[in-house]
Amino acid sequence: MKTTRIVIAGGGFAGLYAAMHFDKRLARRADVEVTLISRENFILFTPMLHEVAAGDLFPGDIINPLRRILCHVKVVEADVCTVDLTGRIVGCRGGIAERELNFEFDHLLLTLGSETNFFNMDGVRDWSVTMKSMSDAALLRNRMVALLEEASLEKEEARRKELLTFVTAGGGFAGVEVICAETHGETASAAPAVQLELSALPPSCAPECIPA
């Protein structure tokens, strides 16, 4: 019996929903093999990522293991590196030793998502924290906590203001959500330096929108 191999590259919203569809139907058949390959073995609920960055939610609140959702689709945690359309092979690296893994396919779904676009703004690329993955959110939260603590020790007002100035590049949905969460979230409201700013100088703590 010939097995039809379906490979889904990327386990975000698009990849997972396709896999869930296959899980209920084709993946149950003996002559069909469905494999989902993704960098992480969990789905990240991005609409609430800013709340992890702000310390309002725990990371575990917004992730769900792929294997808990999928019963018949095989899940592989690996980085997709190459796609050979002629030979019909997806080349990956996975595991602690970053071993080479190859997956042959009859049908391929490419659902690798997007990358942050810095629009050639080198300064933004070099200095900013992106907001796309769980490690981005953790990095932003840790960096903010460190700066807030530093500000709480600072006696000089100008320096304290500098430490408490955060710029969000990009005022779309995600940017606005991040800045609101950071200014009103658990981390900021628990920091003594910010409490001082809020009580003494309310307008300086309000987010400012600068068209640029």
Ligand SMILES: Cc1cc2nc3c(=O)[nH]c(=O)nc-3n(C[C@H](O)[C@H](O)[C@H](O)COP(=O)(O)OP(=O)(O)OC[C@H]3O[C@@H](n4cnc5c(N)ncnc54)[C@H](O)[C@@H]3O)c2cc1C
């Ligand atoms: C902070 C934030 C907030 C958002 N809020 C909302 C919202 O409120 N409402 C809304 O509708 N949309 C929101 N979005 C947008 C939404 O997350 C995206 O539109 C959606 O995730 C796109 O789905 P996708 O499957 O195409 O890509 P993704 O969900 O990004 O999935 C891509 C997957 O592929 C994996 N991957 C990428 N490259 C590789 C590789 N080389 N090898 C292996 N795996 C790889 C990634 O790790 C990821 O798991 C938000 C996005 C962000 C970043």
